[in-house]
Amino acid sequence: GFVETLADASDLPAAESKRYFDLMLDHTRRMQHLLDDLLTLSQLESDNHALKDDVPINVHDLAEALKSDAESLSRGRHNIQLKLDSQAGLKGNLQEVRSALGNLVSNAVRYTPDGGKITLAWREQGDEGIFSVADTGEGIAPEHIPRLTERFYRVDRSRSRETGGTGLGLAIVKHVLTRHGARLDIQSIPGKGSTFSIAFPAQRIQRQVVSDNGKVIPFPERGQAVGSA
Template sequence: MGFWWRPLGVLASVMLVALVLWAASGWVAALGFLAGIQAYVMLRRLWQEYRLSRWLENPDEVTPPDAAGSWGDIFYRLERLQRRQKASRSELSNALEQFEHAAMAVPDGMVILNDNEQIDWCNPASRKYMGLDCERDRGQFIRYLMRQADFLDFLDAADYSRRLVCKSPINRELTLSLQLVPFGVGKKLLVARDITDLERVDAMRRDFIANVSHELRTPLTVVGGFVETLADAPDLPPGESRRYFDLMLDHTRRMQHLLDDLLTLSRLESTDDTLKDEPVNVAELAHALKSEAESLSHGRHRVSLQLDSSAWLKGSLQEIRSALGNLVSNAVRYTPDGGEITLTWRERDGEGIFSVTDSGEGIAAEHIPRLTERFYRVDRSRSRETGGTGLGLAIVKHVLTRHGARLDIQSIPGKGSTFSVVFPAQRLMTAPPSATVIPFPGQGQAAG
């Protein structure tokens, strides 16, 4: 009743006045009064409707009308509704702006397509992955910009549960995963994700499994064949049986070395295995490695040691010994008989450098960047002849990474190679007071 009481009260007052005029001046005066009131009401209504129409056409420029009576109530309610709509529009605008900023920052490429497969919007990452530009390509058909046959088939299928793996149209080194997602009414969201690293890791996993299987298959085949031979011919001459047992022992040790290296790699790559620093006497370790090289060589090489620094290292003795031992054993393994192997410990520009130099066959430049990959071999047949597992330099790489060190490889085909482990200055330390210091020769003199 809040809306009706005022007009009903005005109507009652007008009728009362009309009745009074009728009684006092006759019916003509009463009808004239009512006609005047009717004309006033109609003109006032037209004026208020005009003000309302003018305000609704330009609500942000025209001042909201103000009036008394029921029209004042209408204007007030409309103005309040307008304020609510402005607040809702402002909140929606802020939400859309935040969404757009978030979409701009998303590392995945995002493209909004309308029902005609035209580009409505795309984020900056879509330029990196698909070569699209939001300003330049807005309204363009995505089919005209990305013409790969597999992508067009992907669009035609409209299978939202399917992902398309393909190369980037602007960078063939990038592998993308594309997916279509329903978006709004009749629209689709095309999402492009860079999966290059995932593909590379998956390829490495496949290669790793294939390499391990291949490396284990050969010794297992040999051992299995000899076991069958011994089982079928128990009366073999002792000399021949001994030869079979020696070969089986060699292949068994080869499998054992491979498994040991795999376990070492697994431990080094484990995030739970924290590095425990301890003082490492490099001079003592170098002498031990020299003895190890001489033992592996069996007198076939000349092994020398050159100590030009008395510095110690902070790190894991076990890991550092494993890494340097792999370099030494590789030098012995790939240096022809009569060759020279030199171990050197020195300092340069504040860094500690442990080098293993050999006079072997050398390595071509194109192979050097891949030497630390698992199972990568320059010459597979020669590697198997020498008993290598193909994991030694991969272990070296992981150990050095954990110690903040790096591996520098210099090689000249036909003349030899130098593998240098460069330890950062923060890994160097002086000998502890209680340590037994091994004297080292003067600059440029050989030890041992």
Template sequence: MSDLPFFSAKAQPRVKRYPPLMKFTSRLLGALLPAAALIWLVGFFGSSHSAWVLAATLLAVALAYQLWQLYRLNAWLLDPHPESVPDGVGNWGEIFSALYRQEKRRRKDQRRLTATLSRFTLAAEALPDGVVVLNDNDRIEWCNRVAEHHLGLSRKRDLGLTISYLIRQPHFVEYVNNERYTESISLHPVHAPDTLLSIQIFPFEATLKLLVTRDVTQLEKVSVVHRDFVANVSHELRTPLTVVGGFLETLLDLEQPNRDIEHRYMRMMQEQTRRMQRLVDDLLTLSRLESHSGEHREEDVNLSLLLQMLAQEAEGLSGGRHVVVLENHGPAWLRGNRDELHSALGNLVSNAVRYTPEGGCITLRWQKQGDGVCFSVCDTGIGIAPEHLDRLTERFYRVDRSRSRDTGGTGLGLAIVKHALLRHQAQLDIRSISGEGSTFSATFPPERIVNR
């Protein structure tokens, strides 16, 4: 209960219960009879000294008994425990018995309240969001562990402190002080500047406030990727559309038909159309791989045959400008989706051809690696600087944008490779030295190998 000081247990009103009439009458007679007996003794013995001494003695004994019971009652109230309630007779017995029942009832209510607050605490700690309870002066009454992590708070150190004293970013202080909490605000914590929090305050009861924090870093990254994706697609489509539109305007403005010009422009428009078609095809493929939609049929794929096909495609794309070498030392069969494997491995091969200068060597290698098996494409091309390696599989990321367009790339090839390999539990490894060449490796787990 001490962990949640903003909660208080309100005592429930109890109906007053009076003792029955006979019990009240007997208690009254029990109090009056000794007094009547004392008066009779004094009257019987007259006003002799002995009578008054006897009366005083009896009064002293009665008073001492009452004081003793009061002392016992006071001692118990200082440390009340049901098992240590004093015992007594008569009225004192009734009082002690009532106190015993009341204390047991109070302890039972306390245990029930403690269990309820404990469940609340566990529930609040299990929330994925941070929760901070503020009082009417915006001082921290309680917070969960997520809030400690989000805001850099400490329950041991910061309870009772003003929240704006601990978090001093101006727009947060203004938000807390203006008391307009219909919308949330965004905040980068000082202790974790790469984290983005969404913060909103919800007033409750008369004076308390609930400050809720949510980590939206990943959501913001997704939003940025989405915006960049839309911008990149728009840019990639705008360029060929602009070219096609310009050619059409030129052809329409020709006063006299010129077959040579028309043929040349038609070929250029055809190339731009094919470029848009490749972009659309790659977008659809990537969307299908990322969303895991569509049918993913797996079969035993003849890798020996697929490797020969990839080598032939490399030679055809090269047009005799490169030396293409195929080294097949691995298993002949692999479990997977043939189209996805062809797309992934084919992208690696076509990239090597595009970025290797004339006269270079491209080696396709299929071999065992540990318990698994690895397909690698090694070229003697232009290579890639180290700062670009980690971002190569991002959509539309290009080391050299102009060169990528000149070679016919869409900027989606390696993103397709990554997702296709993930569907086969394979890992993509990229190693490159600028000016010397690159090696792209796809390593498949042993579960994918088919022994025939």
């Protein structure tokens, strides 16, 4: 391995030593990412109880944070946009919801070629709240879509190694959505791109207003009278 090579060859040129160190760092980061995802998935699978830390979530703030994360991962290689057509918020576990949406966003960045477009959108459709991540990437063949949320399922194993994915991201998304009563819809056209949409049910939606000082204030849940217990 690289460690043995460095230990046995103290006279390696500096450039070659740096290359080995960079490769080791890359492998270490991938292993850490895999362990983090395995731990997250294990916790979600073992926790069959009611959601903890079920709180109002400001979707606009969350979307802005996800866009910032995407820009950091993209490093200027993509056109990343927000399309926020609803002022509604969510009620749920912030850490879990951010993890699920973050996995969709990071996948879009990883699998969209340089110069492509990624759009994060939030809208209401009927009684549901829809958060979607659309990209102009390579797209996914129809036969793969039903299996995308399986552990370690790969559409293209060689491509996954290049992009650094663990194969667990969409499995994590699936478990988070199940716990929130939400569902995942995947639309994709090979060669054109994909749209991953999460539909949150009516009981998870909270309407919001913006006060004069810019503070976002959630309305009571739908069907609940103002001032009721």
